[in-house]
Amino acid sequence: MNDQLNIEGLRQLYWSSANAQALLDHCANRTKNQTETKVDRVLLLLSQEGHAVRREDLIEVFRKLEVLGYGNFKLGRKGRQTRFIWSFEMVSVGREAAAERPKEGPYRTPASEYLARHPVPSKTDKISNRETADEAAPERQHAEFIQWMPFVLDALREFGGSATPREVYEAVARLAKVPDEKRFAKLKGGELRFPNQVAWARQYLIWEGFLASPKRGLWMLTDAGRSTKLSYERARQIFQKWVAVHAERRAQAQETQPEASDDATTEAAPNSYKEEMLAQLHSLSPAAFERFCADFLKHVGLERVEVTGGPGDKGIDGEGFLPIGPIVTTKVAFQCKRYSEAVSSKEVQSFQGAIGAAEKGIFFTTGYFTDSSRDAARSPGCKPIELINGDRLVELLEEHEFGLRPAKTYEVDYSFLRNYTKGDCQ
Structure with a gap:
């Protein structure tokens, strides 16, 4: 990466926008560089990582990167902005963006110096469940919902082990002393940001085995969740662990799945139907x-x-x-x-x-x-x-089911299919 590029502008963009942080952190954590990024594909990946980013907001981030000289849009068959062609290695751009907060006055840090301090992880690198906060790369620490994970467990303990989502939202807000301006802040789609973040915290706790959801509209502690007093540092490690797990699964899926077409639409982010309703x-x-x-x-x-x-x-x-x-x-x-x-x-x-x-x-x-x-x-x-x-x-x-219809979807169970691709199954 040319050190005469507007790296200061890149970092200003990163630190001034949660959507830019989500995209650039995603780029920094990729295991291989790609010359282009498909807008709808990255929307799906960001939603799986816990980021509620709208398509128009993501396009706005790419436009700003285009102005800064880091790439340009390529239009799809219907004239939509479907692909961003990188002028430089996207992993390097992502890591350069998160290198440090902007300072007073101009500064330039060659990407080679930054990457020497933060080598690109290999495909086999995983974030250990035992990794400390200090060992974790700083660019991975920006998911805001991490802070609510301990409070979700505490709230459910208050209710005796199970509660409705609304009860949990209100209890977390009370326990964490969340001010009204933060509690009732909205995403651009109109959905309240705070319940959305608490719902993402719940999802990571389910993956970790601390929560179960035996039926719709009920959150429940597992035995592990009941006995765990979760710290913020431990919550952050859980987040890091599952980001790495899903990144590896996506990499495996990409090896066996063809890329989506130019005009393929992405799967909706969690709760997007609620915003639309x-x-x-x-x-x-x-x-x-x-x-x-x-x-x-x-x-x-x-x-x-x-x-x-x-x-x-x-x-x-x-x-x-x-x-x-x-x-x-x-x-x-x-x-x-x-x-x-x-x-x-x-x-x-x-x-x-x-x-x-x-x-x-x-x-x-x-x-x-x-x-x-x-x-x-x-x-x-x-x-x-x-x-x-x-x-x-x-x-x-x-x-x-008043004004909303349930929809059933399917996804490929890659872990199941690996049973038939291992060993000498000929």
């Missing part, structure tokens, strides 16, 4: 969202559901009756807010005061609730309000 709900008109919520309440068992929203609705959008036995029913009022921002405690209190003869209220929003609005919903002496934010609503839609 939330975006669709947010695109509804207020009246349509009220009808949607009313129909969902009918679907889950409420009777005589009516939408009363509109001018002069007196603070409620609808009401219905919930059977609580063969004879008794209870009146329920509901409110629907098609928001992208937070619902305030004042709005919750206003709804509490408007539900009249109803014994309980349900507040739907495509946005989210702050701690103060949740406190208001549970205020002593006030009628209880069930708060359903956007993420919780999509979970319920998935559970009851």
Whole structure:
């Protein structure tokens, strides 16, 4: 790599963008250099490594690399930006990017000097489960969800060993003292970033054998998880271990699988359908969202559901009756807010005061609730309000298959097939 290139600009890009870090760390950890990178292929690989990167955001990173002189786009048959052709070895570019944080003033470090200090690992190199944090390469340490892994185990222990995803999210936020601005920050697709990261933490804990998921919507500690007090350093080692395991599996798969075509689309990142469902709900008109919520309440068992929203609705959008036995029913009022921002405690209190003869209220929003609005919903002496934010609503839609259809997919079991390629199977 020419040391006159804008290495400072490369490092500025790396340290200023989580998406750039994800891509360049991926490049740095590859076991062989490639002259080109397929956009949809790398999206799939990044999602498997725990990064929720959108296609347009990844393309933006490649565009910035193009401006810096590290390569250029090649268009596919349909005019889409499908491939990035590297001007230099992509592993070297990735490792150079993560070499150090930007400093004041210009500086240049030849790639040969950096690579002498950080040799490219061979295919047989693995990150040991016993590797210490100091021994690990610094460019591998940027997965933010690592910090939540110990708290997930602690949260499940609080619940006696099992809990729903929503219960775990809330317990982790409380135990880790996550501020509202971080807890309710959103990804560009509209999904809340914090639950997404906690879900990735869960996935690595499942791979490590600390968690099980015996049925949809339930997280459970295994015996190993119950007895393990996880430190941050140990969590980071687990992350490193499984990144290496999946990298090796991908390398083995690439040796036996042809490359995808120019215009092949990538497998969706985990939970991408949730982002899309939330975006669709947010695109509804207020009246349509009220009808949607009313129909969902009918679907889950409420009777005589009516939408009363509109001018002069007196603070409620609808009401219905919930059977609580063969004879008794209870009146329920509901409110629907098609928001992208937070619902305030004042709005919750206003709804509490408007539900009249109803014994309980349900507040739907495509946005989210702050701690103060949740406190208001549970205020002593006030009628209880069930708060359903956007993420919780999509979970319920998935559970009851309302507006979401289950899809079954298959993948090749390479470890199973290796039983037939070993030894003298002729």
